[in-house]
Amino acid sequence: MTPPNRQLVNERVQGEEAGPGDVSAMLERGRTLATPELRAAVERLAPPMDTVAAYHFGWIDAEGRPSDSGGGKAVRPALALLSAEVTGGAPETGLPGAVAVELVHNFSLLHDDLMDGDEQRRHRDTVWKVHGPAQAILVGDALFALAGEILLELGTPEAGRATRRLTMATRKLIDGQAQDISYEHRDRVTVEECLEMEGNKTGALLACAASIGAVLGGADDRTADAMEAYGHHLGLAFQAVDDLLGIWGDPRATGKQTWSDLRQRKKSLPVAAALGSEGPAAARLAKLMTEDAKKSQAEFEDFHEAEFAERAALIEEAGGREWTAQEAQRQHATALAALDSVEMPGGVRDQFAALADFVVVRRG
Amino acid sequence: MTPPNRQLVNERVQGEEAGPGDVSAMLERGRTLATPELRAAVERLAPPMDTVAAYHFGWIDAEGRPSDSGGGKAVRPALALLSAEVTGGAPETGLPGAVAVELVHNFSLLHDDLMDGDEQRRHRDTVWKVHGPAQAILVGDALFALAGEILLELGTPEAGRATRRLTMATRKLIDGQAQDISYEHRDRVTVEECLEMEGNKTGALLACAASIGAVLGGADDRTADAMEAYGHHLGLAFQAVDDLLGIWGDPRATGKQTWSDLRQRKKSLPVAAALGSEGPAAARLAKLMTEDAKKSQAEFEDFHEAEFAERAALIEEAGGREWTAQEAQRQHATALAALDSVEMPGGVRDQFAALADFVVVRRG
Structure with missing residues (x-):
């Protein structure tokens, strides 16, 4: 169930970095x-x-x-x-x-x-x-x-x-x-x-x-609550993208190491979604992560790049990457829907929408 | 320049512990x-x-x-x-x-x-x-x-x-x-x-x-400011008494060690007042405290009781104890004076006054 604007946003990911x-x-x-x-x-x-x-x-x-x-x-x-x-x-x-x-x-x-x-x-x-x-x-x-x-x-x-x-x-x-x-x-x-x-x-x-x-x-409170809903879902969209960048982000754009969140054993959305799915990739990932949890942070950081790459590949195979990308779109759509219930000048609405778009297409 | 109610409060110090x-x-x-x-x-x-x-x-x-x-x-x-x-x-x-x-x-x-x-x-x-x-x-x-x-x-x-x-x-x-x-x-x-x-x-x-x-x-703000002034000076009176108890308090009443504040090298009011005075006791105290400052906390805590007693005696000789006791009285008087500018039911005023008295006579 891909949200309708998924395609648009994927195109934008290829677009300019600084946003519109x-x-x-x-x-x-x-x-x-x-x-x-x-x-x-x-x-x-x-x-x-x-x-x-x-x-x-x-x-x-x-x-x-x-x-x-x-x-x-x-x-x-x-x-x-x-x-x-x-x-x-x-x-x-x-x-x-x-x-x-x-x-x-x-x-x-x-x-x-x-x-x-x-x-x-x-x-x-x-x-x-x-x-x-x-x-x-x-x-x-x-x-x-x-x-x-x-x-x-x-x-x-x-x-x-x-x-x-x-x-x-x-x-x-x-x-x-x-x-x-x-x-x-x-x-x-x-x-x-x-x-x-x-x-x-x-x-x-x-x-x-x-x-x-x-x-x-x-x-009034109704307007304030609707604007809060926009911001809340904007934040969740932002965080979903952040979680994707934390694993698959380009170090040149993010300023972080490759597989940054995996190195920190962060339980971010792609990991949670992958572990929550069925199938061999999820089972293999769960087994690896249970073993990882027993290691000290120093032992863990000594891992070869290939070991982080394996975990990232398993998360992707188990659907964690796709689910999180879709989640960013769902939150983006919910944020925009919240704006619909508020009367505001058209130019202001356009800027809130542009900011929401910017948040889900950023690369660093 | 002993405040007029000094005598009264000194008598109360000998009185009941729980306050009126x-x-x-x-x-x-x-x-x-x-x-x-x-x-x-x-x-x-x-x-x-x-x-x-x-x-x-x-x-x-x-x-x-x-x-x-x-x-x-x-x-x-x-x-x-x-x-x-x-x-x-x-x-x-x-x-x-x-x-x-x-x-x-x-x-x-x-x-x-x-x-x-x-x-x-x-x-x-x-x-x-x-x-x-x-x-x-x-x-x-x-x-x-x-x-x-x-x-x-x-x-x-x-x-x-x-x-x-x-x-x-x-x-x-x-x-x-x-x-x-x-x-x-x-x-x-x-x-x-x-x-x-x-x-x-x-x-x-x-x-x-x-x-x-x-x-x-x-x-209104004028009333609130006057009540703040009462509380501010009440706090300073409370703290002056606390500083006295921190050096000369009875461990059975305070629940702290003897010379508690001296052991922690706390720069409380009696110490500041003693060091700020003139004379041989102040000079000797300043010399000791400069040497103390060079010691580690562990070395310092190894001091004999007599060494803390000597410092306490010097603070008293240099007038730090007397000055702080008077300061408690000055703050107590200023707190009560602040109440005078506020109209309030007589019974309420009496309770604020009783609380101020209680604060300066407490022993633990």
């Missing part, structure tokens, strides 16, 4: 408007937390020299600004929401990197590695608190509603991280569990980003 | 009303975070068996309920505030214990020690998020204002912990720096507790 022109402009607008506000917010922090946060955001290097290590695609701020236009407002109405969502996102990165022991993010040492665990905890906490501060100082009922939604999204983010940690100790995870975890870890904050501008612009 | 009857009843009311709500809030957490939080609060032991290890004096919930009566409201109006403040307090305990490497709290192993650092971070984050959730789901403008004040208090709490960490690496800290740190770490959240019920009851 309107998506580039949208992301650029998010960065341009949100970055100065984000810097001003971080400057409120007492030393040395301001410096540690500036390092995390890539504005300075480990020695404190100005730097511009970028900050990812900034999909969330772009969404929050676009979201304000749903109710016909100026994109700037969504700006405090863009900043707050980005602060919460970075709070979670700081804490997750420490909990997961990840030493690198965006090709740089993580904060706990450079400034120690205490600063990673402390600055994460401070960014989370700043997010509420930035919104609530607007002093409007809309800001209260936006903060409530952001807080609930943050709780889901935390639930997702708790699930991710607990799954590490398990032999196997079902597709449903994997989707729930990814919905919490990726979907919840994109849902908030896609609705927060509208909420700040005075949208 | 109305203070016991007030604390009991806080515990009775807030605990079920706090338990209900914690039950919202996904497993295993609900269990980890229940362990932290002392409701279950490390094996998951029901337990009742208490949760401290619960001054904050008591204050929040009393605060609701400032505007003539029912104490229950302050209940979501009491729960939210207690959640933030426990978020900070979970994270601080991990950052400081503290293995014991209230005579039990700390969460990071029992459940690991990741759970301490995660559950702390979740409690912080829950605090905002509990308040904002009231959906009123008052809840928005209360959450804003709680968020700003939380930022101060984080600032205070950052200062505390940075002071550890320094030879010496001024009295002003110490007061600023203690104002952030202890004053800010008591300030919020003392005002949040009033804010939820519709008090």
Whole structure:
């Protein structure tokens, strides 16, 4: 049951890398408007937390020299600004929401990197590695608190509603991280569990980003809920593509190693889907993974490329790759369907659609 | 310049331990009303975070068996309920505030214990020690998020204002912990720096507790600010007494070792005040402490009791004990003066005053 737009998207995968022109402009607008506000917010922090946060955001290097290590695609701020236009407002109405969502996102990165022991993010040492665990905890906490501060100082009922939604999204983010940690100790995870975890870890904050501008612009709960649904499914589509790239992505485009997620024994969607299927490939994969689970991470990393290639081939043979590609399309379609129930200017709707397309065709 | 009520309070120090009857009843009311709500809030957490939080609060032991290890004096919930009566409201109006403040307090305990490497709290192993650092971070984050959730789901403008004040208090709490960490690496800290740190770490959240019920009851900003001032100075009085007990407290009453703060090389108020004074005792103390700073914690803990006793005697001789006792009285007086600017029922004012008296006379 291939969704109708599958063909279209497969064609686009072969297309240009940076995404259509309107998506580039949208992301650029998010960065341009949100970055100065984000810097001003971080400057409120007492030393040395301001410096540690500036390092995390890539504005300075480990020695404190100005730097511009970028900050990812900034999909969330772009969404929050676009979201304000749903109710016909100026994109700037969504700006405090863009900043707050980005602060919460970075709070979670700081804490997750420490909990997961990840030493690198965006090709740089993580904060706990450079400034120690205490600063990673402390600055994460401070960014989370700043997010509420930035919104609530607007002093409007809309800001209260936006903060409530952001807080609930943050709780889901935390639930997702708790699930991710607990799954590490398990032999196997079902597709449903994997989707729930990814919905919490990726979907919840994109849902908030896609609705927060509208909420700040005075949208009713029904509109906000529909925009959240769009963002939630956008997040799941994004994550499905991410899971595909984590195994089959081109290292030149992703900046990660080949078979990256397999090396980390990550229980991502293609793995869960493959293990959940019937047949000899699934059985052989399950046997290999049960043996793998008994190995230490060091033993495991010593594997020959051929051993990772074998696992990747078995996942594909058992249907995990195809299922995940289809899942990305299903989530993409559900995200677009959620937009249908909301009245908004045509140009705004087109941009939400373009962003959804961009998310499922990206290659790195 | 001894404050006029110094004599009175010194007499009270010799008096009964549990505090006057109305203070016991007030604390009991806080515990009775807030605990079920706090338990209900914690039950919202996904497993295993609900269990980890229940362990932290002392409701279950490390094996998951029901337990009742208490949760401290619960001054904050008591204050929040009393605060609701400032505007003539029912104490229950302050209940979501009491729960939210207690959640933030426990978020900070979970994270601080991990950052400081503290293995014991209230005579039990700390969460990071029992459940690991990741759970301490995660559950702390979740409690912080829950605090905002509990308040904002009231959906009123008052809840928005209360959450804003709680968020700003939380930022101060984080600032205070950052200062505390940075002071550890320094030879010496001024009295002003110490007061600023203690104002952030202890004053800010008591300030919020003392005002949040009033804010939820519709008090204006002037009233809320005055109640915050009361709570802030109450916190500083509390901390000054705590710093005295940390050096000269009776281990049977405090549950801590003799010279507890000296063993940890804590730069508390008596130490800062002694080092800031003139004369031979201050000079000798400064010399000893400079040498101490070069020792490892293990070498330092091997000290004979006589060596800690010598330091305690020098702090006292240099006036650090007397200055801190007077500072507790000054903060106590300033807290009471802040109440004067607020109109409130006489019985409510008496209870705030009784609580302030209780805080400066406690012995453990």
